[in-house]
Amino acid sequence: MREVRVRLGRIRPADVRAPQDELMNGRGFVLLQDAPVADLSEQQCEILALGLGRHVGRTVPQAPEKYLQHVRDLGVDPSGSTSYSYQHSGRLGYHADPNDIVALLCIRPAKSGGLSCIVSSVAVHNEVVRTRPDLAEVLYRPWWRDRRSGDGPDSFYQSPVYTTDSAGRLSTSYGPDYMRSALRGAHVPPFSPAQREAMELLDRLNSDRRFMLTMDLRPGDMQFLNNHVTLHSRTEYVDHPEPERRRDLIRLWLSTDQNRQAPS
Template sequence: MTVIAPVKTAAAWRSDHVGDDPRWRLRLSEVHQDEVLDALAAVRAAGVGLDDVSPELFPLPTLGPHLRRLAVDVTHGRGFALVQGLPVGALAEHDAALVALGVAGHVGGIVPQGPERMPVIHVRDEGADPARSTTRSHQHSQQLGFHADPTDAVALLCLWPARSGGQSAIVSSVAVHNALVDARPDLACLLYQPWWFDRRTGDGPDSFHQQPVYAVSPDGRLTVRYGPDYMRSAQRSPHVPPLTSQQWEALEAVDRLNHDPRFLLTMDLRPGDLQFLNNHVILHSRTAYADHPDPTRRRHLLRLWLDLGLEG
């Protein structure tokens, strides 16, 4: 059996080590908020579309340096950060999306999402059936398993929280990896092998692909690609072999560690909170939620995918 070793990195944190650390929170001052609104007014006046927002067109003279330092920590440090106080409460959806793209563009390059190549995805309950082969996790209100999105980073801007539930939770997938290596190296080794995932693009063979959960680059950087909802969903394909008993055991072991209070860090995202997560070293989830009956007060987040220069 291949020898798997723990990975030492700043991203291998535990919740009791970082929960009260203020350094992963960036609270915007009034000067920063005014700067964001001035940049928004400038791109609106210039007729800049969502596909064309850039740091050059959305200048943030005093906030920008803070965001660039945040980007270093998200890319090479603990792997997550939270910007608080973005002035989006009175903005229309389109303007809020411009703000999200303008601010996040100072952290990483915007990556188009989905078959329509959209720069922003609206995360809200659309009444989609999670059991359908084309339903994605951002379209329903049920609980999500801990997972990583397929790009370097994901950014989530909260426009409105749910009436109840919908709590965000993250774990260091590196710390979980190390705990699994210590407790069950046989299961950790198994997760370095290819696993089937479901893209949820339909019932054809193109909807299913293989990749390892754990992979280490030549420079020793661990990348974790995990998503139990999509890994279990892949079992619906007749072309995907059934999971073995040891594979099921590995999934259950990782899920137990992901929910272990030693690793679990929760966030109640409020309007104006912009969360950044490095998908290589952070897994995130969401509890089930119930919306307010008023349509204008239903849970609504904006999702952006970012390139941090880590792929390849």
């Protein structure tokens, strides 16, 4: 995989709109660079992220009335029933967010680690179909997921890993961290042998360098990913001790006019 980069310099709307075709009809990911975050306040960085994102799609709330999220280490227990992946510094499994596009504007990177890794879920799907069609069939069936909204039954739901729309376009909804944590649900059955084997295969292929790319996001970088055709991950990171230097990224969820069902 090869990065598609666009340098902003002095930001013009045309510079931001240009990657849309690459996102929706090309590789499915774009990296904008040189957004002027260094001399901005936190609120100004939020306004900048929202403004840039609005040229790509419509913002989707990530919580009631919350249209952006800071990705920071809050020291939460990753296994907690109400903790989320963006709130700790550990490694994340490859996953898709529940919307068309996810965008990350880097304000400050970590002291070390925290690399952004992306993989072509279409290429991985095709490899699964080519080498293990029996497991591909399993991945088109519903799997239990965890919303991490507590311990009640509403925290758990089912959806397939792979779906296709009426035009035959593939969407991938994978999230091993939340699929494994769904097993805490009293009514959720354990993985079948075929499901375990399918997850092991996906986790191996998602880390295969034929299909993946690593980005070291720096201040002013803004990454856009199409959740239908890519998965993303993050390596474990170590932060600076000073609060004002700690890792901070602004996350947006965006919808487009592609009329596709986003991963659930």
